[in-house]
Amino acid sequence: MIDKKPLIEINKLVRKFGSFTALNGVSLNVYPGEVHALLGDNGAGKSTLIKVLSGIHSATDGIIKVDGEEVHFNSPREASDAGIGTVYQDLALNALTSVTRNFFLGREIKKGPGAFGIMQMNEMNEITIREMKKIGISIANPEQPVGTMSGGQRQTLAIARAIYFGAKILILDEPTSSLGQKQQMEVLKTVKRVKNLGNIAIILITHNEIHARLVADRFTFLSLGEVIGSGLSSELGGDDVKRLMAGGADIGDLAKELENVT
C-alpha cells in the first residue's frame, strides 16, 4: 500500500478569509482505492478544505497535485473536469423529476441540435440502473421521481452520478448526517463498494467516529485549521480517535468537564 502513488496530494495548504486563517498549512495524501476520513470539531476547517479542493474557494498558499500534476482551480467546473467529484449535503438533486433525469442533469445524452436535442431516454435509463447497481442499489423504476426515494438512495444516486461522469476523487461531506440508522448503513455500504472499485480515492468527512472506523483506511484530524494527527486505521486506537476528534483534548478531561456542568 505504501508504494502506491497518491491520487491527490495536498501540501501546506493555506486559506485565509481576510485576517482569519481557516487553513494553516494542511497536508494530506489520498490514495486510489482508499477511504480517507477527515475528522475534526466544528469549525476545524473541513468544509473549507473541500471547498478549496472542489474549486469553490481558491487556495491562498500551498500546492495541490492531482495525479502528480499541480492544479489551480478557478471554478467548480474546472475541479470536476480534473476528476474531483464533490457530493454536497443538499446533493444537488431535483426532487420533482425522475432518477434518470437527475442522473444526467446537465449532461443529457441526446441526438439533435444543441439543447433541442432529443434525450435518449432508454439508453439513459439503462445506464442509470446499471451504475446504481454497481454501487449497490437496484432501482425498480428509473422514471420514479427522486422525491420518492429514501435519503440513502438519494446519496447513492449523487455518488453514482459523480463517478459515472469521471470523478477519480470523490469527496463526501457528511453523507450520513440527517439519515436514519438503516440508511446510514446503506450509505456506508455504498462507500465501501466505491472503494472496492479500486481506482477511486474517497475523502469522507464525518463527525461519526464509528462510521469512520467502519470504512476508512486513513485518518486525518483537523483542529483550528491544522492537522493534529493522522495515520492508518490499523495504527490508531479507539481512544486516540476520540481524543483527536475532540480537537486534542483528553476524553477524560471532557468527562470531567461534563460533570462540572450543572
Added chain:
Amino acid sequence: MSSKSLNQPRKESDLYDAKKWYSAILARPEVGPVGVMLLLFGMLGYFSIPAGDFSLNPFSGEGFNALAIRNNLRVISQLGIVAIGAGLLIISGEFDLSIGSMIGFAGGVMAMILRWGFAVVIPYVSFEGGLHIETFTLFKITDVSPLLAICITLCFTLFFGWLQGFIIVKTGLASFIVTLGGLFFLRGLTEVCYRAFNKKPDQTAGSTTVTEIPDIKNIVNIPGHGELERDVAKNLPQEQLLELLKTVPEATVLKLTEKLTYINEKVAASKTLLLKSKGVKGLEKALENAIASGNEGMVATLQDKIANFKIDPATAKIVTDVDIAKAYIDTLHSARPVANFFGGDIMEPLFDWLYFTVDWNVNNYGNQFADGLYSCLMIWFLLALICYVLLSQTQAGNWIYSTGGNLNAAKANGVPTNKVKISLFMFSAFCATMFAACQVFETNTADTAKGNLKELEAIAAAVIGGVVLTGGFGTVVGIIVGAAIFGIAKEAFFYIPGVDGSFYRVFLGIVLLASALTNENIRKRVIGSV
C-alpha cells in the same frame, strides 16, 4: 417480542402494490382538468339543446353547431397560444405579467407597419432658427409585406422579453414586479404610439385604433386584373366577371355549377320549411284562442286547416354565370400566404364536405354555416406540439424543469439557468406576438385595448392545467386542457337557463383555487413530504 420472519429477504420492489391498469391513468396530473373539461363539454352540449327538444346526443345542441365550434375554438386557441408561453415560464420558476400588454403592443406595431410602413428616424437637436428637434430619416419602407411586418414586430417584442429576463436574472428582483413594470410600460407606450401616429394634419389628438388596413389575407390574383381583394374582385362589372369566367376550365365550371345548384335548392327548401312553420304557428295561435273562447266550429276548421296546411314550395334560384364567376373567385388561393397563415381559415375542404355531403354544416336558411376554422387553432396546435416535445423529450426540457424545481441543483450540475429563464421570457413574448398576428391579420384592425387581462387568464389557464406556481411541475398537455376549460366555461354557462352568464367567472375562480390546491398536493406527494 414479536417480529416478522426475515428468512426471505424483502426487496424494495415488494413495497409497491401491484398496479391496476387504470392507476397509471389516474396518477397522471392531467386527470382532474380533463374531467372538468369533459363536464363542461357535457354542460355546453345539453344546456344548448333548444327548450322542448330532447336528445341524448350533446352534439345536437346549439353549442356545438359549426359556427359555435368555429368561434369557441378561436377563443380557446388564442388563449392557448399565450398560456403555453406563460406555462413554460412558470415551470421554470418565473412569471410574466406583461403578456397582455405585449399582445397590445405587438398588434399595434404590426398594424401600424402594415398601414404606414416602417422607418428608422434619428432625432437630433438643431440650432437653425431657434433650438428645436429635427429628425433625420435613415430609411423608410412603405408597403411592408406581412412576413416583414411580423419579423420587425418580433425584433421589438423579443427584445422586450429579453430585457425583462435579463433584468430579473441579473438583479435577482422578483419577476412579478419587473413584469408588472413591463405591463404598464408597454400598454402606455402602445397608447402613446397610437395617438402619435394617428395625429391628424391639424394636430388634434388621434384615436387609439388602426383601421383601414387592407384585407391582406384575401388578396387574390385575378387573371387579367392582377392582385385584388376578393370582395373587390367579386364586385367587378358583370362583363369583366363573365370575361374572367371564360378563362376558367370547363370542369371547374361544371363543378361550381353543381355546387351552386345544390346550395340554391337547399336554400329554397329551407325557405319553404320556414314559411310553413311560420304559417302553422299563426294557425296554432288562432287555435289556442279559439279553444280558450270555446268556439267549437272555429276549432274544428282550424284543426282541419293545420292538418292540411300546404304552401307552394319556394323555387330555387337559377345559377347564373355571374354567380359562377363569384364562386370561382372564392376558390382562388390567397396571394399572401403569410397573412393567410395567421388570419385566414383552415380545414375548408372538411367544412365543405360537412355541408355538401354530410348535410350537417347548414344554418336555418340552408346556407353553409362555417367555411372553416380560424387558423389560430393551427398555430396553437403547432406551438403546442413543438413545446410538448421540447418539454418532455429534449435536454432543454430537462433544464426547464430543473431550473424551476431546484435552481441551485441545476446550477451545480452546469445547467445555464439564466439562459433558460431569459429564453423563456423571450418565448413568452413570442407567443404574445403570435396571438397579435392572428388577431391583426384576421380582423385587419388593432387597438390599444387588445390583450387586456390576457396575462392573468394565461396564468390561470396554466394553473388549472396543473402547473405549480412555484415552478418545476406541469405539462404541456395540462396547459392545453387548462386553456380549453377557460374558453368553454363561458359558453357553457351562457346556455344554462335562468343563470347569469357571468357565473362562469365564479365557476372559474373556484376551479382555479381547487386546481392550485390539487397541484400543490400532487407536488408534495411527488417530493415525498406527504
